[in-house]
Amino acid sequence: MGISDLLGGFADAITPVNLLFALLGVVLGTAVGVLPGIGPAMTVALLLPATYVLEPTSALIMFAGIYYGGMYGGSTTSILLNTPGESASIMTALEGNKMAKAGRGSAALATAAIGSFVAGTIATLLLALVAPALVQVAINVTTADYFALAVLAFVAVASVLGSSPLRGLASLCLGLYLGLVGTDVLTGQERFTLGVPQLSDGIDVVVVAVALFAVGESLYVASRLRKGSVQVIDHKGSWMTRQDLRRSWKPWLRGTALGFPFGVMPAGGAEIPTFLSYAAEKKLTKHPEEFGKGAIEGVAGPEAANNASAAGVLVPLLTLGIPTSATAAIILAAFQGYGIQPGPTLLTTEGPLVWALIASLFIGNAMLLVLNLPLVGLWVKLLRIPRPYLYAGILTFASLGSFAVNADPLDLVILMGLGLLGFAMRRFGWPVAPAVIGLILGPIAETNLRRALAISDGDLSVLVDSWFSRVVLLLALLALVGPVVLRVVRGRRATPTEVAQAQEEDREVQKAGDREGWGA
Amino acid sequence: MSVVVVGYVPHPRGRAALEHAVLEAHRRDALLVVVNSSRGDALVDEEFVRGDQLRALHDELAASGLRTEVRQPVRGRDVAEELSAVCTETGAELLVIGLKRRSAVGKLLMGSAAQRILLDVECPVLAVKGPPREG
Numbered sequence: 013m014g015i016s017d018l019l020g021g022f023a024d025a026i027t028p029v030n031l032l033f034a035l036l037g038v039v040l041g042t043a044v045g046v047l048p049g050i051g052p053a054m055t056v057a058l059l060l061p062a063t064y065v066l067e068p069t070s071a072l073i074m075f076a077g078i079y080y081g082g083m084y085g086g087s088t089t090s091i092l093l094n095t096p097g098e099s100a101s102i103m104t105a106l107e108g109n110k111m112a113k114a115g116r117g118s119a120a121l122a123t124a125a126i127g128s129f130v131a132g133t134i135a136t137l138l139l140a141l142v143a144p145a146l147v148q149v150a151i152n153v154t155t156a157d158y159f160a161l162a163v164l165a166f167v168a169v170a171s172v173l174g175s176s177p178l179r180g181l182a183s184l185c186l187g188l189y190l191g192l193v194g195t196d197v198l199t200g201q202e203r204f205t206l207g208v209p210q211l212s213d214g215i216d217v218v219v220v221a222v223a224l225f226a227v228g229e230s231l232y233v234a235s236r237l238r239k240g241s242v243q244v245i246d247h248k249g250s251w252m253t254r255q256d257l258r259r260s261w262k263p264w265l266r267g268t269a270l271g272f273p274f275g276v277m278p279a280g281g282a283e284i285p286t287f288l289s290y291a292a293e294k295k296l297t298k299h300p301e302e303f304g305k306g307a308i309e310g311v312a313g314p315e316a317a318n319n320a321s322a323a324g325v326l327v328p329l330l331t332l333g334i335p336t337s338a339t340a341a342i343i344l345a346a347f348q349g350y351g352i353q354p355g356p357t358l359l360t361t362e363g364p365l366v367w368a369l370i371a372s373l374f375i376g377n378a379m380l381l382v383l384n385l386p387l388v389g390l391w392v393k394l395l396r397i398p399r400p401y402l403y404a405g406i407l408t409f410a411s412l413g414s415f416a417v418n419a420d421p422l423d424l425v426i427l428m429g430l431g432l433l434g435f436a437m438r439r440f441g442w443p444v445a446p447a448v449i450g451l452i453l454g455p456i457a458e459t460n461l462r463r464a465l466a467i468s469d470g471d472l473s474v475l476v477d478s479w480f481s482r483v484v485l486l487l488a489l490l491a492l493v494g495p496v497v498l499r500v501v502r503g504r505r506a507t508p509t510e511v512a513q514a515q516e517e518d519r520e521v522q523k524a525g526d527r528e529g530w531g532a
Numbered sequence: 533m534s535v536v537v538v539g540y541v542p543h544p545r546g547r548a549a550l551e552h553a554v555l556e557a558h559r560r561d562a563l564l565v566v567v568n569s570s571r572g573d574a575l576v577d578e579e580f581v582r583g584d585q586l587r588a589l590h591d592e593l594a595a596s597g598l599r600t601e602v603r604q605p606v607r608g609r610d611v612a613e614e615l616s617a618v619c620t621e622t623g624a625e626l627l628v629i630g631l632k633r634r635s636a637v638g639k640l641l642m643g644s645a646a647q648r649i650l651l652d653v654e655c656p657v658l659a660v661k662g663p664p665r666e667g
Contacts, residue, residue: 047575048575093575093576095575392576395574395575395576396574396575396576396577396578397574398571398573398574399573399574399575400573
């Protein structure tokens with residue numbers, strides 16, 4: 013392990029074909045990051061069927077590029093349009109757009125891009141260091157412990173993402189239910205197949221993910237095609253002055269320090285660390301008068317935090333096989349599609365693949381820096397695509413992809429049915445990410461639970477047998493009960509004005525954000 | 533009261549059209565209706581005037597000494613339909629538009645708004661070219 017493995021990974025990742033896929037990934041990722049409503053999760057889901065013919069390494073390198081690229085692209089729209097391309101960029105919009113209006117758009121873009129690069133590189137390095145160490149711990153994890161971890165991930169994702177824990181949990185249960193459809197692996201019994209023979213294999217993850225993200229989002233956009241357009245602010249001024257750099261580097265590092273651990277924890281991705289980073293910079297700045305009027309620290313910190321957490325999310329994914337964001341869940345489905353089961357053994361059985369993936373993150377990061385700064389004008393042009401064309405294209409691609417998986421017309425019916433469900437979820441503010449995580453992680457959690465129970469002869473106490481699972485389950489309980497208790501302690505329900513305000517914020521996020529990437 | 537309608541876009545060809553429209557409106561002592569429409573289906577439409585550009589346009593029109601009116605319809609219809617609707621509604625005596633040079637292939641791919649306007653609109657149309665090579 014260690015340096016030699018990483019160098020081996022670089023050797024695999026720098027082949028011309030893999031470089032090409034990395035480039036393709038970051039270009040696509042930036043594009044979907046720039047376009048509001050379309051995020052990395054939807055893109056990876058749409059591309060899944062097309063990539064089954066590729067070598068796993070190339071496909072995963074491309075997906076990683078899309079994942080990172082989405083983080084960069086989001087900041088561009090936040091700064092120039094005040095429309096965050098994804099919810100992790102909301103904080104960037106606060107100060108970044110003010111900077112752009114004050115004629116310092118270029119400096120804001122530069123600090124966002126360079127900060128993302130710095131944070132991404134440090135965080136990937138941390139990933140390379142932490143992953144092997146964590147695998148040592150994870151290898152001793154029992155099936156009961158694993159089930160506890162999955163429960164923690166479920167609860168954290170459901171209660172942190174979205175407008176209310178209840179909606180998050182409902183969405184999670186929906187995903188868990190869809191994951192149940194099919195033949196039970198242990199007993200061979202058919203579950204919820206309604207007598208339809210094609211359903212005995214279960215509903216394909218690709219179909220569900222594409223339906224919930226792509227079809228749901230398309231229908232949602234079609235239902236409220238906002239007339240009118242937003243104004244782009246020219247990016248003016250010098251890219252970065254010496255003073256900008258002096259004021260930026262500390263927020264970059266602090267953002268990284270906040271973002272990475274939050275990504276690692278199953279606490280639902282990049283939003284919380286960006287909020288925290290913004291708050292921290294506001295407190296620590298030497299120029300408090302500039303906050304709210306375009307302070308560069310307020311762009312540098314959150315942007316670094318969201319990229320660092322993107323790398324952090326890969327830690328539980330690669331070492332434990334537990335996805336903590338929608339995109340990570342779909343990447344996990346991709347692993348399964350190649351017959352690779354992510355988990356503690358991944359690093360030993362598929363070492364070269366994982367290290368090539370990590371190496372490609374470094375390469376992708378460098379590519380993104382080069383692609384983003386000089387080509388900002390080009391990315392903004394993407395926003396001039398009339399949305400009917402854009403979403404018609406997405407729908408076509410979604411149908412083609414779903415049909416291609418099994419060449420079965422029934423999949424198209426399921427696609428449309430679940431697409432309507434995805435639309436309804438958006439319409440009523442249910443976050444989509446918990447459903448997808450439930451769908452993909454659910455069967456894995458179930459297998460582990462039943463293995464644990466089989467070993468213990470059905471004795472439920474096995475679930476709280478080790479200290480590890482006790483602590484983890486306790487954390488899960490806290491994540492579930494904490495918000496409710498807090499509300500009771502505060503002694504009141506939210507007032508109607510607050511609800512209206514929260515709904516307004518939700519709409520802002522919906523309008524802009526990629527609800528699929530982070531399920532805002 | 534006669535009416536002159538002009539289709540305005542914040543490009544050199546739009547400026548050229550506006551200049552000629554102002555001249556024509558003076559000559560005819562007419563109300564000048566400036567139309568700047570957007571189909572409103574893309575997130576960003578750089579041809580839709582707003583903010584500082586809109587203020588500058590209003591200032592310029594005020595300075596011309598004419599009676600003017602600025603309309604910015606966003607109804608999901610394309611520019612030919614909007615202009616034709618405004619011309620019919622106001623009973624315009626003249627429509628002024630700016631022209632852009634297009635290659636044959638570009639025209640094949642994108643279609644030509646100008647051509648549709650020329651064919652659709654009832655009133656006489658004055659087509660003005662922008663300064664060469666600037667669009």
